[in-house]
Amino acid sequence: MSFRRVAIIGLGLIGGSIGLALRDDGLGTVTTGYDADPAVRVRARARGLVDHVCDDPGEAVRGADLVILCVPVGAMRDAAAAIAADLSPHCVISDVGSSKRTITDALTDALPGFEIIPAHPVAGTEHSGPDAGFATLFNQRWCIITPPPGANPAKVAALVDFWESLGAMVETMDADHHDRVLAVTSHIPHLIAYTIVGTASDMETVTRSEVIKYSAGGFRDFTRIAASDPTMWRDVFLHNRDAVLEMLDTFLTDLALMREAIRAGDGQMMFDTFSRTRAIRRSIVALGQDDPRPDFGRSDHK
Numbered sequence: 040m041s042f043r044r045v046a047i048i049g050l051g052l053i054g055g056s057i058g059l060a061l062r063d064d065g066l067g068t069v070t071t072g073y074d075a076d077p078a079v080r081v082r083a084r085a086r087g088l089v090d091h092v093c094d095d096p097g098e099a100v101r102g103a104d105l106v107i108l109c110v111p112v113g114a115m116r117d118a119a120a121a122i123a124a125d126l127s128p129h130c131v132i133s134d135v136g137s138s139k140r141t142i143t144d145a146l147t148d149a150l151p152g153f154e155i156i157p158a159h160p161v162a163g164t165e166h167s168g169p170d171a172g173f174a175t176l177f178n179q180r181w182c183i184i185t186p187p188p189g190a191n192p193a194k195v196a197a198l199v200d201f202w203e204s205l206g207a208m209v210e211t212m213d214a215d216h217h218d219r220v221l222a223v224t225s226h227i228p229h230l231i232a233y234t235i236v237g238t239a240s241d242m243e244t245v246t247r248s249e250v251i252k253y254s255a256g257g258f259r260d261f262t263r264i265a266a267s268d269p270t271m272w273r274d275v276f277l278h279n280r281d282a283v284l285e286m287l288d289t290f291l292t293d294l295a296l297m298r299e300a301i302r303a304g305d306g307q308m309m310f311d312t313f314s315r316t317r318a319i320r321r322s323i324v325a326l327g328q329d330d331p332r333p334d335f336g337r338s339d340h341k
């Protein structure tokens with residue numbers, strides 16, 4: 040089976056990118072969309088993010104065989120409740136949220152009896168909103184699908200095909216495992232970036248203009264991440280709390296070891312750690328998993 044009518048709820052960076060990628064896929068998929076913000080709907084129409092931008096969530100999902108919720112993690116439950124009465128009984132409900140356990144539970148609660156197959160494209164940028172999306176966002180990027188126990192295998196396979204048709208590479212895993220993996224590979228790195236940029240701007244002995252003027256490559260990379268959407272990231276930390284706290288404890292232990300090595304002048308410890316981490320970066324590049332977007336990995340990008 041394949042999805043002929045796809046409804047996208049939330050027409051920001053991710054929803055808009057899915058709509059644009061579907062427009063370019065040549066499969067004739069019909070797309071509808073809705074966003075709670077009227078100004079976003081205006082921009083979505085102007086950019087042609089979907090074939091039909093609707094002013095009502097029910098109208099957007101009527102007749103759809105795939106509905107994808109592309110709203111902040113904390114808005115998933117309300118977005119699901121707003122479409123419940125208008126969903127076709129056969130349709131698949133999915134999402135793109137950055138954490139998976141609480142979303143799965145919220146969607147299962149809000150939409151009893153529907154086929155819910157959560158997903159997370161591990162692809163994005165620090166930009167958000169209806170002008171941020173682009174059709175190639177998912178090319179060669181991973182999309183993790185977290186089918187709940189008992190999910191219909193044919194519908195899971197159709198969702199895998201769907202993401203592959205957008206250019207993604209697909210992996211399936213359990214929602215709890217997803218949340219622990221992403222806590223360490225995405226959520227804590229964002230937390231570190233938000234914190235270090237905040238620390239630098241709060242310092243009394245270094246002025247804010249010096250921070251901006253002399254920011255070296257590493258700090259500039261942190262400022263890009265720390266420019267990510269505050270609503271989205273607040274929701275990620277509220278919803279992936281347990282996994283983030285668990286990984287954060289491990290990270291703080293390692294950071295304390297590093298502080299001790301610096302205090303004690305233990306160059307060997309630092310050299311060994313930095314050599315190990317350099318090897319990880321080199322494996323990512325060798326696998327072609329560094330960012331394929333032009334200029335994206337450069338320290339002087341905007």
Ligand SMILES: NC(=O)C1=CN([C@@H]2O[C@H](COP(=O)(O)OP(=O)(O)OC[C@H]3O[C@@H](n4cnc5c(N)ncnc54)[C@H](O)[C@@H]3O)[C@@H](O)[C@H]2O)C=CC1
Pocket residue numbers: 048049050051052053054073074075076079109110111112114117118135136137138159160161162163164165166167168169171268271275
């Ligand atoms: N930004 C990124 O790099 C990535 C984000 N994600 C996930 O994708 C989801 C969407 O993120 P973005 O597209 O970046 O956010 P965005 O802020 O660009 O777009 C979200 C849109 O949802 C709309 N919205 C909020 N509540 C709504 C509701 N109840 N009903 C309908 N529309 C509603 C907002 O008006 C906004 O236009 C989030 O759950 C996020 O965790 C996943 C991968 C990457």
Ligand SMILES: O=C(O)C(=O)Cc1ccc(O)cc1
Pocket residue numbers: 136137160161162163164165225264
């Ligand atoms: O901009 C970046 O570097 C990102 O890491 C984008 C991103 C943000 C959230 C996700 O759930 C997945 C990818």
